[in-house]
Amino acid sequence: xxxxxxxxxxxxxxxxxxxxxxxxxxxxxxxxxxxxxxxxxxxxxxxxxxxxxxxxxxxxxxxxxxxxxxxxxxxxxxxxxxxxxxxxxxxxxxxxxxxxxxxxxxxxxxxxxxxxxxxxxxxxxxxxxxxxxxxxxxxxxxxxxxxxxxxxxxxxxxxxxxxxxxxxxxxxxxxxxxxxxxxxxxxxxxxxxxxxxxxxxxxxxxxxxxxxxxxxxxxxxxxxxxxxxxxxxxxxxxxxxxxxxxxxxxxxxxxxxxxxxxxxxxxxxxxxxxxxxxxxxxxxxxxxx
Numbered sequence: 481x482x483x484x485x486x487x488x489x490x491x492x493x494x495x496x497x498x499x500x501x502x503x504x505x506x507x508x509x510x511x512x513x514x515x516x517x518x519x520x521x522x523x524x525x526x527x528x529x530x531x532x533x534x535x536x537x538x539x540x541x542x543x544x545x546x547x548x549x550x551x552x553x554x555x556x557x558x559x560x561x562x563x564x565x566x567x568x569x570x571x572x573x574x575x576x577x578x579x580x581x582x583x584x585x586x587x588x589x590x591x592x593x594x595x596x597x598x599x600x601x602x603x604x605x606x607x608x609x610x611x612x613x614x615x616x617x618x619x620x621x622x623x624x625x626x627x628x629x630x631x632x633x634x635x636x637x638x639x640x641x642x643x644x645x646x647x648x649x650x651x652x653x654x655x656x657x658x659x660x661x662x663x664x665x666x667x668x669x670x671x672x673x674x675x676x677x678x679x680x681x682x683x684x685x686x687x688x689x690x691x692x693x694x695x696x697x698x699x700x701x702x703x704x705x706x707x708x709x710x711x712x713x714x715x716x717x718x719x720x721x722x723x724x725x726x727x728x729x730x731x732x733x734x735x736x737x738x739x740x741x742x743x744x745x746x747x748x749x750x751x752x753x754x755x756x757x758x759x760x761x762x763x764x765x766x767x768x769x
Contacts (some may be wrong), residue, residue, distance in 0.1 A: 508533055509546070509725065515577060518712050519567060524550075524574045524721070528755075530742040532623040537747060539756050543574035545763040546723040551576055552766045553690065553722040560689045562682060565709060565719040581709030581719050584672050587627065588679060590687040591615040593702040595728060596739075600645050601629065614687055616680040619644065620656070621707070630656075632673050639673075675716055679708055686718060693769045694729060699736070702728040724759045736762040 500521050501514030508529045513521040524543035529536045547569075554566040565579040591598055594609040598617070618630040620641055628641035631653070639656035642648060683706055691701045704727040707720035729736040736758050744751055 508536075510721070518580050520578050520580050521570060522547075522576050522578050522721075523572075524576075528725070528738065528741055530738065532626060535741070535744075535747070537741075537752060539752060539759070541756060542759055545759045546721060546725065547574045547576055549723040549763045549766050550721045552769060554718070556693055556769060557686060557689060557718060560685070562685055562689065563711075563715060563717045565711060565717050578719070579711050579717070581711050581717060583707065583709040583719060584679075585621045586630065586672070586679075586708070587619040587621050588683050588706045588708065589617045589619065589703060590683045590706070591617065591703040592687065592691065593700075595702050597644050598703075601642075601648050603647050614684045616683050618676075632676060637673070678716060682708075682716070682718065690722075690727075693766075694731075697731070697765045697768055699729050699731040699765065702730065704728075724762050729762065731761075731765065734758055734761070736765075 499516070501516065504512045504514050504520055506512070509525050509527050511523045511525065513523065515521045524547040526538050526540055526542045527536065528539045528542055551566065551569055554564040557564055558566070565581050567577040567579060569576050591611050592614055594602070594605045594611060595607055598615070599605060599607055618632075619627045620630050621627065625641070627644065629644040629648075631640045631642070632638075633640055640653035641656050642651055642653050686706060687701070687704055690704065694701045704722070706718055706722070706726070708716055709719040711717050724736055725738045727737055728739055738755075740751075740758070741755050
């Protein structure tokens with residue numbers, strides 16, 4: 481795979497892999513097109529969403545910022561020996577070529593500083609408390625269930641899910657029904673379960689690499705959400721995207737993440753312009769790593 485040079489502009493377009501084909505899948509913030517030879521063309525959209533998609537706005541420039549941020553993050557991880565599904569950038573600045581992976585329907589969250597929903601599940605912990613070692617949490621990727629908190633019971637071989645907005649203490653879990661698969665047909669759920677230790681280990685390594693990178697430009701990485709998949713060789717890789725939708729970063733008093741959008745009581749042009757500026761600023765800072 482062509483993982484490219486030191487900067488985004490030095491990596492050649494990977495024309496040998498094919499041409500943009502039919503739409504393969506579309507999510508809230510990106511489209512995947514068939515591309516050939518086991519690859520997809522990922523096109524980042526200008527959409528920004530929150531509250532499980534209930535809040536939805538178009539933010540000019542977001543697609544480019546998200547794509548360029550993701551490429552730089554994945555390049556940095558590859559340099560650190562962490563495998564990703566990135567192959568290279570493409571003809572437009574909001575497009576990249578990736579390996580077609582069997583994606584795991586779990587969002588993996590690494591936390592260094594306590595914030596967000598972690599405080600709801602652990603009400604005795606104060607916001608900003610340093611978590612050492614890094615805490616790793618798993619959430620089912622399912623908007624209809626509001627992304628419940630997941631655990632795996634090694635004794636029974638069952639996945640359990642919990643209300644992520646309530647304290648875990650005193651809460652009863654529910655068993656994830658057997659017909660709800662965490663992975664696509666052909667990739668058995670138990671393969672996901674036996675890889676949980678590796679997923680957590682890789683997640684911590686990803687966090688540490690990006691934490692150091694942000695520190696170099698004066699930023700503080702609080703937490704990050706990752707997604708994983710198995711490539712065509714059944715190797716676990718970091719997949720999907722890493723951008724301002726994925727992390728909570730503070731820099732010079734600014735919040736360079738989607739959190740301000742989530743927190744808006746009223747969406748105004750002024751508020752959206754500030755959020756847009758922070759996404760563009762994050763992409764610029766990441767380019768300096």
